Every structure is written in C-alpha cells, then in structure tokens.
Amino acid sequence: MIMSRPDPSVAVRALKSAAPYIRMYKNKVFVIKAGGAVFSDEMSTRALIEQVAILHQVGIKTVLVHGGGPQLDNLQATLGLETRMVNGRRVTDQKSIDVTAMVLNGLINTRILAICRELDIEAIGLSGVDAGLIRAHKRPPVRAEGSSETVDYGFVGNIDSVNVAVVNKLLEDGLMPVVSPLSADSNGILLNINADTVAAAIGGALSAEKLVLCTGAQGILERAEDPSSVVSYTDIKGLKRLRDEGALKDGMLPKAAAIENAIRGGVRRVHVISYKSADSLLAEIFTNEGTGTLVVADLTALTPAEQLSASGA
Numbered sequence: 001m002i003m004s005r006p007d008p009s010v011a012v013r014a015l016k017s018a019a020p021y022i023r024m025y026k027n028k029v030f031v032i033k034a035g036g037a038v039f040s041d042e043m044s045t046r047a048l049i050e051q052v053a054i055l056h057q058v059g060i061k062t063v064l065v066h067g068g069g070p071q072l073d074n075l076q077a078t079l080g081l082e083t084r085m086v087n088g089r090r091v092t093d094q095k096s097i098d099v100t101a102m103v104l105n106g107l108i109n110t111r112i113l114a115i116c117r118e119l120d121i122e123a124i125g126l127s128g129v130d131a132g133l134i135r136a137h138k139r140p141p142v143r144a145e146g147s148s149e150t151v152d153y154g155f156v157g158n159i160d161s162v163n164v165a166v167v168n169k170l171l172e173d174g175l176m177p178v179v180s181p182l183s184a185d186s187n188g189i190l191l192n193i194n195a196d197t198v199a200a201a202i203g204g205a206l207s208a209e210k211l212v213l214c215t216g217a218q219g220i221l222e223r224a225e226d227p228s229s230v231v232s233y234t235d236i237k238g239l240k241r242l243r244d245e246g247a248l249k250d251g252m253l254p255k256a257a258a259i260e261n262a263i264r265g266g267v268r269r270v271h272v273i274s275y276k277s278a279d280s281l282l283a284e285i286f287t288n289e290g291t292g293t294l295v296v297a298d299l300t301a302l303t304p305a306e307q308l309s310a311s312g313a
Helices: 009-025 036-040 042-057 069-078 094-118 164-172 195-205 236-244 252-265 280-286 304-310
Strands: 029-034 061-066 123-127 134-138 157-162 176-180 182-184 190-192 210-215 233-235 269-274 293-296
Touching: 009 280, 029 042, 029 195, 036 042, 036 061, 036 069, 036 094, 042 061, 042 094, 042 280, 061 094, 061 164, 061 195, 069 094, 094 123, 094 176, 094 182, 094 190, 134 182, 134 190, 157 195, 164 176, 164 195, 176 195, 195 210, 195 252, 210 252, 210 280, 233 236, 236 252, 236 293, 252 269, 252 293, 269 280
Parallel strands: 029 061, 029 210, 061 176, 123 176, 210 269, 233 293
Antiparallel strands: 134 157, 182 190, 269 293
C-alpha cells in the first residue's frame, strides 16, 4: 500500500496568517455571547466551544455569556406555561423565573462546562447572582415601543452595576468564566436579564477588546426580509438609522441596544456573526475579511484595511 502524506502547506499558511492576530490579542479580553439556539444540539455546541477553546488557549482572556431562549420555550410549553415576548424581550412571571433558573443554571451552563472539561478548558460557571457579579433591580412597567400598551415584564432585571473584580480574579487565575444571565435584587429576588444586555455590561466593565454576539443571523441586515443584505460594518449612527427605518426587528432590537451600550461603555469592537457558518468565530477574529457585521463607535475608527476587506475589495 502506498500512502501519500497530506500537504502541510495549508496548515502552515493558516498559522502564519493567524500569528499577527494572536500577538495582537494575547492577554486582551474578549466577551463571547451565544444565544440558546447554539446549544440546541450537541454538534453546534461542540463546534462553538472548540473555537472558544482556541481563543482561551492562545492567551486571549475569554468570558463566555450564554442565553437559553429555545430551551426555556420548550420547557415552559411542556409545563403548560405561556411564553410572551415584547420587542424581543421575555416577560417573566413567578413560575417562569423558576423555570428560567432551572434551564440557564442547571441545564445549559452545566452542559457547557462538561464540554469545557473534555477540551481541557479550566472553566467555571457562574450567574449574576454569584459574588454579586451583576447587581440589578426589577424593571418597572414601561410603555412598549410603537404602542400605547404598558408592559410589566415581571421578574426581569435592569442592571445597576457589574462587580468586575470577580471576573478579573478568575481571568487572572487562568480560568474562563461561563456566565448565565440570571441575577437578583438587593432582597434576593431572582431576576431574568437579557443575555445580550449582560454580555454588553460585562464587556463594558472590563473595557473588552471585543464583544462577539453569536446568533442565527449572518449579521445585521440592511433589510430584515433579505438574508443576503448583511451590513459589513457600521457605527452607532448607522445602527440608529437601521432602527429608525424598521430594519431591526424582534431579537435584533435588544441586540442593537446592547451593542450601543457596550461601545459607549468602552468595548472597542462589536461583532455580530452566525454560529451556523463553519468556524465563523475564528474567521471573524483571525482573518481580516471576517464573516458578519463589525460595529464601532464611529466609522473613522476603522482601519483602511478593515474598510477594504469589509467592502469586498
């Protein structure tokens, strides 16, 4: 039998092209947020965690924040509980908050940690409740956007502050925090918080180099009904224009608010990518072309190379 040796040049070229980014981002802080849809099956969960593992292993200080919407919807349906969403945000009553804690802290967080163990990532799971990581208060009733209806979101929290020392201590010890977006108020009442909001708050508190939002969409769309209309790069003014034009709908509305808060809070770059695209996280971080949408404070902050690659030149 004659065996041919695989051509190593492809791997060598990939390593050489990634090396400048590894040097640039070593010891920098990245916050990665993944929605619950990523964790709907073992294959997509493993694919994401394998990519996160590479970031962690090349010296990037990585914080992973996860959601759990689809899993929560399924369990609530099984228990006969209604799911209600308003402007992309979940209404959470007393029964729902108990189910939320079960799904986020008990199911998804633990499954992520199990895969991290297999991949030799020293990860530690925590929620906003742990060590007062996320301090929050119950959101008061608000008027729904574009409606005269007043909505009481129930046991949903607005963030007051992030205890950044908790996360920094874990990162300094070489651990990767895996954060569930659950918190509590000063009276110990559990509160559900949108995972994008939590990721943005943590990213801002850490002055993170990057916040990456892994979602089902290819990125932010110019036209919500056209999946091919991905916006390659934009800034806060551009986000406002898209919102005013009605291009941002449902779950993209809280994402847009989180992106703006993250950038105003000190995050340098925010990326919106699809977890459905193979190795999209690594491609977004370690290539100049990227895969989704890059958002910055102002377009003048983009380097000429970033603008050329995003325009397809």
